Amino acid sequence: MERKRFNRDRKRFNIFITKHFVEKMTHFETLDYIKNSYNARIRQLTEEKKAGKKIVGTLCLFVPDEIIFAAGADRVILCGGKNDTISIAEQYLPRNICPLVKSSFGSIVNNGCSGVKSCSHFSLIDMIVAENTCDSKKKTYELLGAYVPTYVLDLPQRPDSSAAVQYFLEELNKFKGVMEELTGNKVTPEKLKKEIISSNETRKLLHGLYNLRKSDSPPISGLDLIKVMQKQYVLSAEDFKKALRALIDEAEQVMAGEVDSKADSKADSKANFTRKPRIMISGCPMPGGNTKVPEIIENRGGVIVVEESCTGTRSFWDLVDESKDPMLALAERYIKIPCSCMTPNDRRIDNILELAREFKVDGVVNYTLQFCHGYNIERYKVQQALKNAGIPVLSIETDYGDSDIEQIGLRVDAFMEMLS
Secondary structure: OHHHHHHHHHHHHHHHHHHHOOOOOOOOHHHHHHHOOHHHHHHHHHHHHHOOOOEEEEOOOOOOHHHHHHOOOEEEEOOOOOOOOHHHHOOOOOOOOOHHHHHHHHHHHOOOOOOOOOOHHHHHOOEEEEEOOOHHHHHHHHHHOOOOOEEEEOOOOOOOOHHHHHHHHHHHHHHHHHHHHHHOOOOOHHHHHHHHHHHHHHHHHHHHHHHHOOOOOOOOOHHHHHHHHHOOOOOOHHHHHHHHHHHHHHHHHHHOOOOOOOOOOOOOOOOOOOOOOEEEEEEOOOOOOOOHHHHHHHHOOOEEEEEEOOOOHHHOOOOOOOOOOHHHHHHHHHOOOOOOOOOOOHHHHHHHHHHHHHOOOOEEEEEEEOOOHHHHHHHHHHHHHHHHOOOOEEEEEEOOOOOOHHHHHHHHHHHHHHHO
16 A cells, blocks of 8 residues: 555656756757748748749648649648637538638638638638548538639548559549649659659658657657648748758757857757656647647646657658659559548558657557547547557547647646656
């Protein structure tokens, strides 16, 4: 009995230490640049549009940037992460569908009459390129065409067959034709290869950045990394690569102990997360504006070291084969994205277990949005796989509102105490 009481008290003490003795964090100038980059990006898009360049809005990873860029267009993500525009969407859509879909749709159709302001890039789009993933998205896209020209890229739902690759290749060739018609530019194999190489450079940089998080003391908080990833499809490809290189350089200097603590009053010491439970977030995407759950996790004593989501590893983990026919290589790479719309989706389970080992996670937070049926149903298989691997898991289903913050916080507290 005394032994059990001692262990319980020790766990509580560790949680207290983690929560109340906040380690000083290194200040990264690149994070400031990324945080403050939005207005400059809007000016850039506005100038491009004045010069005749077409701006394409996307809502999913299954749409290859390489084809858009090879056609001479620019791209910006339209996934909504804010609660404000959901009430606008609910004038058209049911309440009981995914908040990401409602937030995105509300931002696109918003005319400002409600007093809610959408982010500026939504009004700059010449065409939306959507994709057939979940049912809520597919039916919502039928309404979007009344507001912005919308092209829907079809997806096979059983990705592991050769027929799926061939079908998706045909769909990508149709999409290439749509981009050529929109821009008036021919998409050649040479242009595609150039964009594939460029996109692979970004993916390799992201691998390098994530590798730094494998350290026992990650140099950058998980919340900061998520905010970086949320800008991946907002910034231009070149600006994002520039920011990644600078951030990696800063982080490597910190890990090597080369930062002069006197150079910046905020840069007092290396971030120290050694004693904190290492957490993976797995599940639904987290578009810009949606950081509720990561904030709770890191404010309650955890450190997020990897994200198995469209905001995280799914966006960059696999490279495009540069030695193959570019269109075939794109089809083979993008059809592998382990979205819950695919069935069976065993690749995602394998990826979760692999990432858990590679990043030495202590526990997984399985994060799903309310009414996201694909990820919510898939939660059971994820839980079973993690249980069989001996990895603790906490499942959180939430929306974009703040009414459940305290409830989630209490559950995260208990999870952190169990892991400590």
